[in-house]
Amino acid sequence: MAWDFETDPAFQSELDWIDKFVREECEPLDYVVGNPYDVANDKRNALIKPLQARVRDRKLWACHLGPDLGGPGYGQVKLALINEILGRSISAPIVFGCQAPDSGNGEILARYGTQEQKDRFLKPLLENEIVSCFSMTEPQGGSDPKVFKTRAELIGKEWVINGEKWFSSNAKFASFLIVMAVSEPEATPYRRMSMFVVPADTPGINIIRNVGMREGSEGTHAYIRYEDVRIPEDHILGGRGQAFEVAQTRLGGGRIHHCMRTMGQIRMAFDMMCERVLSRETQGERLADKQMVQEKIADSWVEMEQFRLLLLRTAWLIDKHNDYQKVRKDIAAIKIAMPKVLHDVASRALLLHGALGVSTEMPFARQVIDSYYLGMGDGPTEVHKLTLAKQILRGYQPSDDLFPTRHMPKEREHAFQKYGEFASLTDDEI
Numbered sequence: 492m493a494w495d496f497e498t499d500p501a502f503q504s505e506l507d508w509i510d511k512f513v514r515e516e517c518e519p520l521d522y523v524v525g526n527p528y529d530v531a532n533d534k535r536n537a538l539i540k541p542l543q544a545r546v547r548d549r550k551l552w553a554c555h556l557g558p559d560l561g562g563p564g565y566g567q568v569k570l571a572l573i574n575e576i577l578g579r580s581i582s583a584p585i586v587f588g589c590q591a592p593d594s595g596n597g598e599i600l601a602r603y604g605t606q607e608q609k610d611r612f613l614k615p616l617l618e619n620e621i622v623s624c625f626s627m628t629e630p631q632g633g634s635d636p637k638v639f640k641t642r643a644e645l646i647g648k649e650w651v652i653n654g655e656k657w658f659s660s661n662a663k664f665a666s667f668l669i670v671m672a673v674s675e676p677e678a679t680p681y682r683r684m685s686m687f688v689v690p691a692d693t694p695g696i697n698i699i700r701n702v703g704m705r706e707g708s709e710g711t712h713a714y715i716r717y718e719d720v721r722i723p724e725d726h727i728l729g730g731r732g733q734a735f736e737v738a739q740t741r742l743g744g745g746r747i748h749h750c751m752r753t754m755g756q757i758r759m760a761f762d763m764m765c766e767r768v769l770s771r772e773t774q775g776e777r778l779a780d781k782q783m784v785q786e787k788i789a790d791s792w793v794e795m796e797q798f799r800l801l802l803l804r805t806a807w808l809i810d811k812h813n814d815y816q817k818v819r820k821d822i823a824a825i826k827i828a829m830p831k832v833l834h835d836v837a838s839r840a841l842l843l844h845g846a847l848g849v850s851t852e853m854p855f856a857r858q859v860i861d862s863y864y865l866g867m868g869d870g871p872t873e874v875h876k877l878t879l880a881k882q883i884l885r886g887y888q889p890s891d892d893l894f895p896t897r898h899m900p901k902e903r904e905h906a907f908q909k910y911g912e913f914a915s916l917t918d919d920e921i
């Protein structure tokens with residue numbers, strides 16, 4: 492009977508090492524390194540590369556990968572426990588070689604790429620010598636890929652790409668972009684698009700602007716116009732019309748990995764809230780002594796722990812089935828839960844910190860905005876709710892008459908048929 496909520500001591504000592512390393516080495520980096528995705532930045536490399544070497548020495552590099560690709564093959568449960576620590580810092584996932592979107596892009600290159608694509612793009616990506624970009628969303632809509640217009644035409648031995656993409660994160664740092672484009676306009680909606688690996692120095696990739704997430708912040712989400720971008724015929728990733736299948740492989744892992752890292756942000760907001768309410772006094776007592784504050788602590792803890800357990804169970808299911816499709820329902824559920832828990836816990840932490848909480852000196856306002864992004868990126872919450880409900884309902888049957896199967900008069904009648912002789916007896920007669 493295996494139903495275990497404990498981490499084994501050997502792995503716990505790895506987690507303790509990671510926790511200390513992230514606290515002492517990675518979290519301070521976030522203030523000085525600039526953008527950790529900027530692999531051309533000398534200061535970034537001087538600071539990050541030695542830390543990456545220490546992670547490699549410890550055999551914790553690229554924990555999302557199996558041994559065939561140079562990772563330890565820990566599986567998703569261990570990865571969840573690691574990622575909830577790494578999620579506290581922007582730089583930590585890069586230091587540990589498991590950052591988005593490179594982890595997802597690496598996964599599809601490993602699964603669908605040709606040997607040449609693997610040698611040229613995957614190998615340096617896994618070593619973090621380069622970073623990559625996933626270029627799918629278009630200005631007229633991201634939630635519904637059926638509205639995408641970017642076109643890829645095979646002319647002679649070259650694919651020629653034309654169209655616009657936006658929110659292509661990290662395009663300005665990337666050595667290659669994975670672009671989704673309509674290559675089979677006559678096919679059914681989910682067979683119209685293909686995926687392409689486009690080297691970033693290909694002429695015709697014109698970044699119109701880089702959109703930022705907060706006023707004054709560096710823009711890293713590129714609005715790109717692809718104008719007669721020519722790539723060799725063999726730069727297609729997967730088969731013609733196979734983009735949706737390839738994207739699903741990428742998104743299955745990507746979604747739960749976001750949830751894992753977000754768990755780190757939720758825990759951080761929760762810990763800060765607890766410290767604050769124990770430290771702040773108002774009207775003669777600590778915030779922690781006020782019942783309406785206690786309610787906020789209790790609600791936050793329950794929501795956070797529910798989320799964490801659902802997350803770990805989903806990770807466990809992925810390890811068990813080794814097939815994202817079989818765990819689609821559970822991944823949808825955890826993706827739905829993530830933005831709401833982050834939003835609610837971060838909002839309470841923000842509120843209980845008063846003016847300081849709203850300021851840029853604390854992370855809460857960013858976390859609240861991030862919760863909206865996390866609720867729309869990789870498929871909006873509304874769509875995941877549809878997926879989840881449909882999958883759940885597959886396990887049910889409609890009632891065979893006007894009344895519900897468990898209508899009480901029906902159940903009572905059944906009970907009397909089964910236990911009728913007892914039903915008519917008094918206690919004394921029994």
Ligand SMILES: Cc1cc2nc3c(=O)[nH]c(=O)nc-3n(C[C@H](O)[C@H](O)[C@H](O)COP(=O)(O)OP(=O)(O)OC[C@H]3O[C@@H](n4cnc5c(N)ncnc54)[C@H](O)[C@@H]3O)c2cc1C
Pocket residue numbers: 592624625626627628629630631632633634635657658659660661704712864866867868869870871872873874
């Ligand atoms: C910080 C950030 C980074 C990103 N990085 C990338 C990236 O690297 N590559 C990339 O390709 N894209 C990226 N995106 C884009 C992201 O994938 C899209 O924002 C997302 O798919 C939603 O598309 P949209 O913005 O066009 O919103 P829309 O598709 O216009 O949807 C808007 C809203 O409508 C509602 N909605 C949508 N569909 C339904 C439905 N079926 N039922 C009910 N309500 C619905 C939801 O509330 C949704 O939030 C990023 C976005 C952000 C904010």
